[in-house]
Amino acid sequence: MKIASELSLQEKLHILADGAKYDVACTSSGADRRGRKGCLGNAVAAGICHSFASDGRCISLLKILLTNHCIYDCKYCINRCTNDIARAAFTPREVCELTTEFYRRNYIEGLFLSSGVWNSPAFTMERLCETLYLLRNVYHFNGYIHVKAIPGAPDELLAAAGYLADRMSINLELPTGESMKKLAPNKNHNMILRPMRMMADTIAQHRLAAGKSAQMERSRSNRYLTGSIFSKERLEQTGRVAGNTQPAKTQGTKTYALQKMGKTEWKQPFVPAGQSTQMIIGATPETDYHLLRTTQYLYQNYDLKRVFYSAYVPLNEDGALPAPDTPVPLLREHRLYQADWLLRFYGFSADELLSEQRPNFNEELDPKCDWALRHLERFPVEVNTAQYETLLRVPGVGPKSALRIVQSRRYGKLDFAHLKRMGVVLKRAHYFLTCDGKMM
Amino acid sequence: MTVFTCKDSFEAMMTCIYAAWASGIGHDDVRLQLEPVFQRELFCTYVHVEADVQKTEKVVSAIQKKISYEAYRQVFLASVSCGEDRLDAIYRFLVLGFSVGAKLTGMLFRPEVMWVLELSRKAANEANFFREFTRFALADGIYVAHIEPKCNIVAVTAEHFADRMPSARWMIIDDQRRIAAVHPADCPFYMTELSGEELRRLKETEAEKDAYTGLWIEFFQTTGIEARKNPGCQRNHMPLWYRRHMTEFLV
Known part of the structure; x- marks a missing residue:
């Protein structure tokens, strides 16, 4: 096993992105914040994806581990202490530089920082907080940050992380x-x-x-x-x-x-x-x-x-896990x-x-x-009179098309051609809808 | 039939709408068309209209006051979208709008309204995509991005980055239209046209590689899970033509 300091930044990134990729919570939504002069970044409530990996999942945040050293032995986890894998750790400054430089090139929407449990939950959480503090106050990063709370970490460290991050999980x-x-x-x-x-x-x-x-x-x-x-x-x-x-x-x-x-x-x-x-x-x-x-x-x-x-x-x-060839x-x-x-x-x-x-x-x-x-007894529903709530239950009608329907039918009658252009998926919906009493 | 023609810019389009309206010929006997007009029709009179700031302002304020702000938003986005007949679509939309007022955008069963909604949605969606997929490369301390959108959405995209990176120097270049949004540090951005020579020199920035380009490609390749490989899903979210200028696909 190599010692962390001998590895190049690229090797570390490989190891620590590889260790983090199985975590799925990678959205950048929920926070809305304008940019500020002298700072870097803002946050958009809807979230922004920046790329899509070969598995079709969105890459929105720089999803990395601070370290994949771990004292726990969770059976399903690639980073468990009983696995013989290459281990590495970022320094807080390395994480900050990666985040801000990637952000400036518009590769990412922010940082997703997780970590293996290094020495103890408290020690790990302290390193996470230190990284976030540097990123916010020294690197003036105003973009999105998602941080993992380490179970068992002291309350004051979790609170400190809460003031620095946008989302915790x-x-x-x-x-x-x-x-x-x-x-x-x-x-x-x-x-x-x-x-x-x-x-x-x-x-x-x-x-x-x-x-x-x-x-x-x-x-x-x-x-x-x-x-x-x-x-x-x-x-x-x-x-x-x-x-x-x-x-x-x-x-x-x-x-x-x-x-x-x-x-x-x-x-x-x-x-x-x-x-x-x-x-x-x-x-x-x-x-x-x-x-x-x-x-x-x-x-x-x-x-x-x-x-x-x-x-x-x-x-x-x-022995406790499904067989390795399980789909x-x-x-x-x-x-x-x-x-x-x-x-x-x-x-x-x-x-x-x-x-x-x-x-x-x-x-x-x-x-x-x-x-x-x-629940066929509830269908078909009449597009021109049904409540929003009822329309939303029709397969092929989503919140946006249901809203368009209730907004526009105030001024005139709708038929199937209108619904199609509004975004209703008629392939599924036409079995469950009538327009002015008629099926399609 | 009288056909009013103008250049492809927001000001010119608004002025053209003003001229067609003020001509008093009647809405059914006029048509609005964007230049260049490749094939002229027989029995049509063609009138060229030049952009005029005052007339543009009059049209814009009339839309906002007599119809609604939402209608103005849709008109603006439709004007930068890429439909051939978008100018006429906007005109028909406004003809109806000035007679019904604020309820215009709700009247989706009218083809004029649906048409403009579809155009504006197209431009808005594309602007959103380029918010995601624009990639900057660092050249001489300036972050330079090249994009080739179908709709003319450089300015809309640049607005997003102006809020995001207010204290950085960057520019976004539309290679097809030869226009660029340039943002000096701590100043508002401005739009400019590029000459062939300028564009050629700026194109070289795309080959610029630094340490972070390599690191990003490393991250991009590592973060996909082999057991879940799904190129169809990837293409659905990120069609191939968007990838032309994206760092991770330039290798």
Whole structure:
């Protein structure tokens, strides 16, 4: 094994990008920030992809590990301590220079910094914070930063990272405690959910201090949807009330120590793009229903901005893992993402899509079509009179085309030719729609 | 039929619309066309219109006040898009707009409105793509980018970078149209036309390689997962013609 300092920057980049590539949470969305004179960068709420890798996944951020040295032995991970692989570590300045120089050439939208657990969670988190501090205050980088929170790191370090980064994430990895014990013996759910809870409450308090609502912004279509998982009624059922003015106090939970930082710190954005997490699918026996229920629970109770799914790619041989020639469950991952969109944009809930009796998605049909076929009694719907909410449930109609329909039908009647030009996918939609009483 | 023709610029188009309207010939008897006009039709009178700043301002403020800001946004984007008949499309859109007012952009069942929406969407989508895929190379302390968009969206793209890199010196060059957005440090950017010689010299910057070019290619190649290889998906998100000037595909 080579010692880190002997490696060239290019070799380090190879090792540490290779180690980070299996993490899927690589979006640059959620934060909106104008550029400033003397600084480099801004942030766009919708996020910007800069390239697409050979696997078709977007490259938006410089996704690297600070180091792939790790003291943990998570079975599925390429960087586990029992693997004999080349190890390397960046210095904080190397990360800063790579980020700013790539950013100036418009290769990337920002930095995604993760790390193996180096010596201890505290030591690793401190190095991460040091890197972000340098990047923001010495290199004057004003672009997007996504940083991993290391489970088990001290609260004050996580808080410090929160003021420097746009998004933070802690990977849940596996949705049940048993799977966790089997595949990630050094971690447990409490180590992950406790910081996630505190982070969520701290974000909520900062949002309230800045005059926003406690809950993160969601797709605008949700305000017209009564059954949305983010609607006030649904959130009240979970015990986390929408628009709660004092989420932390009423819940009796702790937030990160802000009192030390004085009054003005409250106005400083804290993780403005919210939290995200990821789950590995296909390495353990959980069903799609279980995964989707967990996703919904995380959106409602932890106010996560995104939940990502990572199809398990066999990297290590281990008795506890699927065989190395197991195919990557790409279609299953795709179906889960489709369902995730249905939760966040279309007002569906997990229980509508799947149940104990039907715990997995149909591989042949997308979840929305599948739902529509099981509810034929609701169709066809009349384009010229149906509610926005009803239109959104039609396969082939999305938030944008549904909005165009309700806006334009105020001034005249619509027919199928109009729908087509508005962006409705008639191939799927025409079975479920009528225009002025007629089918296509 | 009277055909009003003008050069391919926003000012000229607005002036042309003003002239066609003010001529009083009647909307059904005029047509607007962009120059160059390759084949003239029989029984048509052709009238050339020169750009005029005051008339442009009048048209723009009328659109914003009498129709809506959204309509103006769509007209502007449609004017930089790449449809041959976009000028006439804008004219028909405005004819309807000045009679119905602010509800114009909602009337998507009218072909005039849909037409302009489609044109503006095309330009906006392309501008968005070039926000992503524009690549700068460092030459003599200036970051230079070459692009060849189908729509004339250099200025729209440059606006994004002006906010992003306010204190850097950079320029974005449209190789086909021979125009460039030039941004001095801490100043607003300006548009300029390039001579053949200037363009030839600036083209050399694309071959410029430094340490970070190599590092980026290394990163780009490493970050794809072999077990998930999917060139079809990659092409869907990033069609081949966009890759002409992208660093990672120049190897």
